[in-house]
Amino acid sequence: MPELTFYPSIAESKDNWDVIVVGGGPAGCSAAAAASRDGARTLLIESSSALGGSGTNALVPAWCPFSDKQQIVYRGLAQTVFDAARKTIRHVPESWVDWTPIDPERLKVVYDNLLIEHGVRVCFQTMLSAVIPVFGGIDGIVVTNKAGLARLNAKVYVDCTGDADVAAWGGAEFSKGDDNGDVMPATHCFILTNVDDIAFEHVYGNGTSLERTNSGSAIYKIIDSGKYPLITDSHCCCTKIGPRTVGFNAGHLYGVDSEKPETLARASMDGRKLAAQYRDALAEFCPEAFSECFLVATANVVGIRESRRIIGDYVLTLDDYLSRRSFDDEICRNSYFIDIHQSLAEAAKTDSMNAEKIQPLLRYKPGESHGIPYRCLTPRGLRNVLVAGRSISCDRPVQGSVRVMPVCLAMGEAAGIAAAMASKSDGDVHRVDTKVLRHRLIEEGGYVL
Numbered sequence: 001m002p003e004l005t006f007y008p009s010i011a012e013s014k015d016n017w018d019v020i021v022v023g024g025g026p027a028g029c030s031a032a033a034a035a036s037r038d039g040a041r042t043l044l045i046e047s048s049s050a051l052g053g054s055g056t057n058a059l060v061p062a063w064c065p066f067s068d069k070q071q072i073v074y075r076g077l078a079q080t081v082f083d084a085a086r087k088t089i090r091h092v093p094e095s096w097v098d099w100t101p102i103d104p105e106r107l108k109v110v111y112d113n114l115l116i117e118h119g120v121r122v123c124f125q126t127m128l129s130a131v132i133p134v135f136g137g138i139d140g141i142v143v144t145n146k147a148g149l150a151r152l153n154a155k156v157y158v159d160c161t162g163d164a165d166v167a168a169w170g171g172a173e174f175s176k177g178d179d180n181g182d183v184m185p186a187t188h189c190f191i192l193t194n195v196d197d198i199a200f201e202h203v204y205g206n207g208t209s210l211e212r213t214n215s216g217s218a219i220y221k222i223i224d225s226g227k228y229p230l231i232t233d234s235h236c237c238c239t240k241i242g243p244r245t246v247g248f249n250a251g252h253l254y255g256v257d258s259e260k261p262e263t264l265a266r267a268s269m270d271g272r273k274l275a276a277q278y279r280d281a282l283a284e285f286c287p288e289a290f291s292e293c294f295l296v297a298t299a300n301v302v303g304i305r306e307s308r309r310i311i312g313d314y315v316l317t318l319d320d321y322l323s324r325r326s327f328d329d330e331i332c333r334n335s336y337f338i339d340i341h342q343s344l345a346e347a348a349k350t351d352s353m354n355a356e357k358i359q360p361l362l363r364y365k366p367g368e369s370h371g372i373p374y375r376c377l378t379p380r381g382l383r384n385v386l387v388a389g390r391s392i393s394c395d396r397p398v399q400g401s402v403r404v405m406p407v408c409l410a411m412g413e414a415a416g417i418a419a420a421m422a423s424k425s426d427g428d429v430h431r432v433d434t435k436v437l438r439h440r441l442i443e444e445g446g447y448v449l
């Protein structure tokens with residue numbers, strides 16, 4: 001086999017941006033919109049061809065709750081996106097703000113419109129490829145796309161890659177996974193169409209009776225039958241996302257490390273086979289709803305729940321979570337429970353009775369939430385980089401909570417405002433006046449205590 005050879009020529013862009021946001025998931029979209037809204041010349045680069053991150057490209061089928069069961073907690077741009085997205089879901093009442101289904105094609109357009117309306121420049125199919133460090137900061141980034149390699153420069157970079165690629169490559173310290181570096185399993189989400197809507201609602205409680213928490217769920221019968229050998233795991237969440245159409249977040253793929261592309265390739269291939277087995281198994285074991293169903297799509301990318309967590313000026317801890325702590329510099333609230341999907345090693349050593357006793361402690365009562373301080377977004381030792389989304393500075397249990405989309409949207413907005421502020425001075429994100437930042441967030445409808 002001949003060796004592959006590349007002949008890159010790095011073109012330096014003449015443009016100097018105020019803010020470059022890397023990654024167009026929930027955090028990146030709200031960060032870019034907020035930065036541009038506050039007057040920063042803002043570029044967003046995204047490796048795929050659509051905005052929305054896991055909620056679109058990974059086909060995650062539902063929003064985690066937007067409320068603390070008393071009021072909406074994730075406001076400002078988060079609520080703007082959510083309101084626009086749920087208007088496209090006609091089969092659930094408008095009052096339904098918790099676990100609202102996602103129509104991924106419509107959600108992509110909601111994010112497109114958000115960035116267009118806010119004047120953000122966007123490059124798709126553009127991958128961050130290298131970071132050019134300069135003492136305690138970043139001088140530029142190198143991206144790859146069909147135009148070749150290009151160097152881009154900004155005063156401030158907002159890392160919304162979900163994996164903290166910018167910060168880590170720029171030299172920031174980070175943690176990853178548990179003490180052994182094991183991360184939560186991935187899931188390759190998929191969509192089934194031609195589902196009998198009425199049976200899905202009345203026989204399967206809109207999917208709730210298929211969940212692992214129901215000991216009578218068909219998923220246990222499927223596993224016990226041994227007829228579908230790839231289905232070994234009782235994780236089976238699904239929701240109706242459109243007429244005769246059900247989105248699945250089901251099954252776990254272990255040992256997937258987003259820094260190791262070959263593990264992603266294996267997971268994608270295994271995930272596609274697994275989805276096909278789910279289709280056939282559901283058709284056999286849940287025929288009322290699924291006998292004629294059709295596997296119309298598996299996600300473009302495997303859904304990654306966990307990778308790097310940066311070490312920021314503050315590390316949000318389980319103790320902060322349990323004490324519902326508020327902070328002088330908090331930029332949003334979070335009320336989602338601690339939702340850790342165990343790695344194989346963890347599952348093997350978990351005493352399930354003990355887990356049942358601990359679980360309720362990790363859920364808040366109605367009306368409860370904690371704050372997320374701005375300092376969790378500022379990587380220690382990097383002057384002009386902010387991180388928003390699932391890789392902020394927190395311990396592992398807290399990452400199991402703050403990783404979900406509503407809170408990523410809310411932190412993204414704060415990061416965008418802060419990036420715009422820093423870009424107007426010396427670019428130092430650690431010196432942003434958090435009183436002014438919080439004032440701007442409140443002006444824009446954000447929720448902080």
Ligand SMILES: Cc1cc2nc3c(=O)[nH]c(=O)nc-3n(C[C@H](O)[C@H](O)[C@H](O)COP(=O)(O)OP(=O)(O)OC[C@H]3O[C@@H](n4cnc5c(N)ncnc54)[C@H](O)[C@@H]3O)c2cc1C
Nearest residue numbers: 023025026027047053054064128161162303304389390405
């Ligand atoms: C299987 C699964 C189920 C989930 N279920 C739910 C749920 O039910 N409800 C919920 O609210 N949340 C859920 N989550 C969590 C949630 O979807 C993600 O954690 C959340 O989307 C993270 O947002 P983010 O903006 O930080 O990153 P992401 O959504 O991951 O977006 C990151 C973006 O950056 C881009 N990117 C990454 N690296 C680069 C690079 N080097 N160059 C250019 N672009 C890059 C990616 O293409 C992507 O678009 C689930 C997650 C998974 C994986």
